[in-house]
Amino acid sequence: MSISIWEKETVLAPQDVLIIGAGVMGLWTALELKQLQPNLRILVLDRGAIPTGASYRNAGFACFGSPTELWSDAATMGEDAMLHIVEQRIKGIEKIRKHFTDQEIDFDACGGYECFTEADATLADRIAALNTTMQSVTGNTNTFRIANEQLKQLGLSNFNALVSSTWEGGIHSGKYLQALHKRAIVAGIQVVHGAALLHWQESNDQVVAETSLGYIKTKQLLLCTNGFLQELVPDSNTVPARGQVLLTTPIEGLALHGTFHFDEGFYYWRNLGNRILLGGARNVNKAAEQTTALHTTPEIQSALEAFLHKHIGAQYSYSIEQRWSGIMGFTKDKRPQFTQHSARVRSAIACNGMGVALSPMMAETVATVVLQNS
Numbered sequence: 001m002s003i004s005i006w007e008k009e010t011v012l013a014p015q016d017v018l019i020i021g022a023g024v025m026g027l028w029t030a031l032e033l034k035q036l037q038p039n040l041r042i043l044v045l046d047r048g049a050i051p052t053g054a055s056y057r058n059a060g061f062a063c064f065g066s067p068t069e070l071w072s073d074a075a076t077m078g079e080d081a082m083l084h085i086v087e088q089r090i091k092g093i094e095k096i097r098k099h100f101t102d103q104e105i106d107f108d109a110c111g112g113y114e115c116f117t118e119a120d121a122t123l124a125d126r127i128a129a130l131n132t133t134m135q136s137v138t139g140n141t142n143t144f145r146i147a148n149e150q151l152k153q154l155g156l157s158n159f160n161a162l163v164s165s166t167w168e169g170g171i172h173s174g175k176y177l178q179a180l181h182k183r184a185i186v187a188g189i190q191v192v193h194g195a196a197l198l199h200w201q202e203s204n205d206q207v208v209a210e211t212s213l214g215y216i217k218t219k220q221l222l223l224c225t226n227g228f229l230q231e232l233v234p235d236s237n238t239v240p241a242r243g244q245v246l247l248t249t250p251i252e253g254l255a256l257h258g259t260f261h262f263d264e265g266f267y268y269w270r271n272l273g274n275r276i277l278l279g280g281a282r283n284v285n286k287a288a289e290q291t292t293a294l295h296t297t298p299e300i301q302s303a304l305e306a307f308l309h310k311h312i313g314a315q316y317s318y319s320i321e322q323r324w325s326g327i328m329g330f331t332k333d334k335r336p337q338f339t340q341h342s343a344r345v346r347s348a349i350a351c352n353g354m355g356v357a358l359s360p361m362m363a364e365t366v367a368t369v370v371l372q373n374s
């Protein structure tokens with residue numbers, strides 16, 4: 001396709017930083033870069049007409065971690081690393097609320113919960129120990145509280161225990177992405193949807209990116225492609241993980257209010273007004289869900305429906321209004337990953353299914369390093 005002079009001098013003009021991926025990671029990083037250096041020329045490209053990965057397809061939990069997930073993270077990455085990530089997520093939630101009004105992104109400071117099915121006589125002691133550990137980052141002696149008395153009033157069934165925290169909230173992920181996109185445009189960042197990065201070539205002083213729009217020269221190339229990184233960097237150790245979700249029809253008298261977790265986050269649900277949004281069940285067939293294919297499957301959806309009926313919706317009448325999936329990026333040790341692939345090419349990805357709260361803070365680190373090297 002031929003290129004007009006107007007395209008050549010705007011969208012296809014040489015850039016200081018070319019960011020691939022207009023999800024939360026790409027947009028927050030672009031904003032941080034602009035804040036650090038307002039004169040930078042930054043272009044964010046996304047191959048989807050709507051960015052099509054995780055950011056527009058998630059569950060909208062602004063969360064910092066539930067007890068079983070934090071125990072599992074501490075076992076995988078060590079307690080200090082777990083605490084550092086929790087701290088970053090807490091700061092991330094604060095940062096989101098500083099930048100956007102609650103009305104703009106439908107932030108609901110509803111609090112978060114984790115449900116347990118097995119009777120565990122040691123739970124109270126383990127929560128007390130976790131609270132002691134968490135105090136250094138939350139500054140609070142009671143980050144988590146045993147709240148079994150709320151199981152019934154929240155309309156939950158077949159659970160034995162409930163742990164609550166006041167720190168979590170829910171957001172409207174679509175409104176959040178649109179608000180971020182608007183900020184980026186106002187800051188003078190170009191954001192172009194429907195354009196894919198295909199390949200690149202690097203020389204001493206620049207990278208020439210081949211995109212579906214044409215060639216774009218840039219001083220720095222940053223890949224914020226999350227679960228799709230392996231398509232561009234085959235030896236990346238980030239793997240895709242599909243997350244599936246369902247949403248019920250409105251339910252009269254729904255008592256559920258909050259963000260809920262079960263089994264290290266393998267099931268998560270919340271109320272969306274008077275509907276129930278439920279996601280997860282990836283552990284039913286982890287191998288099949290390690291994919292970038294964006295469809296739902298009867299196997300996972302049936303597991304979600306069975307869970308919904310048994311634990312959340314038993315007393316209500318509803319049907320399933322909507323089903324969807326999104327693609328996450330996972331690393332082996334569940335730590336976020338900021339990798340230098342060559343002098344001018346880096347990737348910043350893998351918020352491991354928790355990018356809403358983590359990406360605003362990770363973007364600060366990424367932007368600082370990219371600028372130091374440009």
Ligand SMILES: Cc1cc2nc3c(=O)[nH]c(=O)nc-3n(C[C@H](O)[C@H](O)[C@H](O)COP(=O)(O)OP(=O)(O)OC[C@H]3O[C@@H](n4cnc5c(N)ncnc54)[C@H](O)[C@@H]3O)c2cc1C
Binds near residue numbers: 024058197328358
């Ligand atoms: C079902 C589901 C539920 C989730 N629930 C939560 C939750 O409640 N709370 C939470 O914190 N996190 C949640 N997450 C995770 C969270 O959404 C992600 O951590 C976060 O959105 C990652 O943002 P990102 O910008 O790194 O990636 P993405 O949003 O995936 O963006 C990557 C972008 O790269 C683009 N791209 C890929 N390849 C190319 C290419 N070659 N050229 C151009 N563009 C390309 C894609 O189109 C995509 O838009 C969930 C994820 C899923 C899937």
